[in-house]
Structure formats: structure tokens, C-alpha cells
Amino acid sequence: MASTGVKGFFREKKKGKPGATKKSNKSASCGSDVVQPPALISHATLDLQEEYDEKEEVLRQFDMNMAYGPCIGISRLERWERANKFGLNPPAQVEIC
Numbered sequence: 001m002a003s004t005g006v007k008g009f010f011r012e013k014k015k016g017k018p019g020a021t022k023k024s025n026k027s028a029s030c031g032s033d034v035v036q037p038p039a040l041i042s043h044a045t046l047d048l049q050e051e052y053d054e055k056e057e058v059l060r061q062f063d064m065n066m067a068y069g070p071c072i073g074i075s076r077l078e079r080w081e082r083a084n085k086f087g088l089n090p091p092a093q094v095e096i097c
Helices: 005-009 054-064 076-085 093-095
Strands: none
Touching: 054 076, 054 093, 076 093
């Protein structure tokens, strides 16, 4: 069995200018030439902050409120039932949805 040593096992890195890194100027900012994909544009503004109806807002508030206990590993309904069992008075709209 022939051994080529450590140099044969590890690839050598290409040498370039020290400290030089490839930078991509593809971040979109004010005055940028980068074009946003059509899915992110709605009526000439970024569609990142969509409008929510009242039900969805209640659900979001419940999900983000840690007063009702942790939410990792259980469903929203299980979390609501646990909060109700402990007398934390979670919003009734969450159970219905």
C-alpha cells in the first residue's frame, strides 16, 4: 500500500492576494440597482408587512405572549388548553380557530 503523506490527503488552498475576499454587492438598499423579485413587490412597495385580519392578529399575540407558557413542541391548541387549565385566561378566540 503506497502512502502519499499528508499533502496527498489534504488539498492545498489556492493562493491569492492576502486579505482579498470576493464581495458581492447584491444587497438591496436605497439607491441600489438591484431589482427585487416580483413576489416581494406589491403596489410599488415591499410586500413584507402584509395586512392581517383581526383573527390572525389575536393568534399572533397569543403565540408571542410568554405569559401562557412555552410554545416549543406543542400545538397552539395544546398550549391554549394548558394555559386555560392553569387559570391564565387565554383568549377564547384562539380555541375557536
